[in-house]
Amino acid sequence: xxxxxxxxxxxxxxxxxxxxxxxxxxxxxxxxxxxxxxxxxxxxxxxxxxxxxxxxxxxxxxxxxxxxxxxxxxxxxxxxxxxxxxxxxxxxxxxxxxxxxxxxxxxxxxxxxxxxxxxxxxxxxxxxxxxxxxxxxxxxxxxxxxxxxxxxxxxxxxxxxxxxxxxxxxxxxxxxxxxxxxxxxxxxxxxxxxxxxxxxxxxxxxxxxxxxxxxxxxxxxxxxxxxxxxxxxxxxxxxxxxxxxxxxxxxxxxxxxxxxxxxxxxxxxxxxxxxxxxxxxxxxxxxxxxxxxxxxxxxxxxxxxxxxxxxx
Numbered sequence: 001x002x003x004x005x006x007x008x009x010x011x012x013x014x015x016x017x018x019x020x021x022x023x024x025x026x027x028x029x030x031x032x033x034x035x036x037x038x039x040x041x042x043x044x045x046x047x048x049x050x051x052x053x054x055x056x057x058x059x060x061x062x063x064x065x066x067x068x069x070x071x072x073x074x075x076x077x078x079x080x081x082x083x084x085x086x087x088x089x090x091x092x093x094x095x096x097x098x099x100x101x102x103x104x105x106x107x108x109x110x111x112x113x114x115x116x117x118x119x120x121x122x123x124x125x126x127x128x129x130x131x132x133x134x135x136x137x138x139x140x141x142x143x144x145x146x147x148x149x150x151x152x153x154x155x156x157x158x159x160x161x162x163x164x165x166x167x168x169x170x171x172x173x174x175x176x177x178x179x180x181x182x183x184x185x186x187x188x189x190x191x192x193x194x195x196x197x198x199x200x201x202x203x204x205x206x207x208x209x210x211x212x213x214x215x216x217x218x219x220x221x222x223x224x225x226x227x228x229x230x231x232x233x234x235x236x237x238x239x240x241x242x243x244x245x246x247x248x249x250x251x252x253x254x255x256x257x258x259x260x261x262x263x264x265x266x267x268x269x270x271x272x273x274x275x276x277x278x279x280x281x282x283x284x285x286x287x288x289x290x291x292x293x294x295x296x297x298x299x300x301x302x303x304x305x306x307x308x309x310x311x312x
Contacts, residue, residue, distance in 0.1 A: 033076025
């Protein structure tokens with residue numbers, strides 16, 4: 001991204017923009033570089049301001065949620081990162097109904113607990129996903145046999161690159177396994193879910209069971225959850241183990257010994273080490289099984305989403 005575009009964007013944003021803002025620190029990996037510009041959008045006016053900055057400059061833009069599916073390269077992101085602030089963290093339950101509207105910045109575990117306490121069933125699985133509602137919609141997050149698509153009704157989406165702002169039906173998002181049609185410049189301002197009335201105590205028990213299962217089967221520390229999507233009718237973790245990669249280390253990054261589809265980074269580690277380890281695991285799995293695993297984690301920075309698999 002040219003310095004001219006960044007200066008123009010900064011000129012439009014004025015004091016609302018933070019230059020050279022740590023971005024890797026906003027991800028669950030806790031490693032990686034800075035964003036050239038950062039805007040924490042506290043209201044709709046800030047989102048409109050971001051749109052004007054992008055239109056005036058052509059600057060690259062990235063919407064960041066809780067960073068639970070991002071890996072920011074050590075070189076950082078040369079562009080404008082936009083984060084939704086507290087005004088987009090509301091959870092509104094329909095009185096005597098089954099719909100819930102959540103701001104794009106709401107933590108998915110918060111939604112799971114709030115809806116379960118109200119006796120609304122369908123999002124209990126989300127307590128195990130450390131992401132935001134907006135990010136969950138973008139990647140159709142899921143777990144324990146369900147996903148966002150199962151209960152999503154509609155969303156409000158604002159495109160920071162075009163200024164287009166409107167409500168979209170869930171069917172228009174082309175939601176699939178860990179994917180949607182949303183682009184990096186599109187902000188999920190809010191999402192509305194249609195849930196199923198049920199027993200609050202049973203819902204809370206299911207939430208507690210998801211938490212227990214996660215603690216028993218998944219590692220803590222600095223990671224972004226599942227690194228690879230599961231191939232059809234198979235498990236990425238099984239293939240990584242089959243290729244002998246459990247516990248494999250490169251520099252400050254290591255394949256988890258608890259769950260082979262997780263890669264952990266050391267405190268103060270290098271994002272580029274994580275990228276290199278992802279590429280090496282892909283290479284070894286391809287050589288051992290003929291399957292080229294697809295990363296679920298999105299790489300931000302130089303190289304885009306490219307994880308070289310090398311020669312199998």
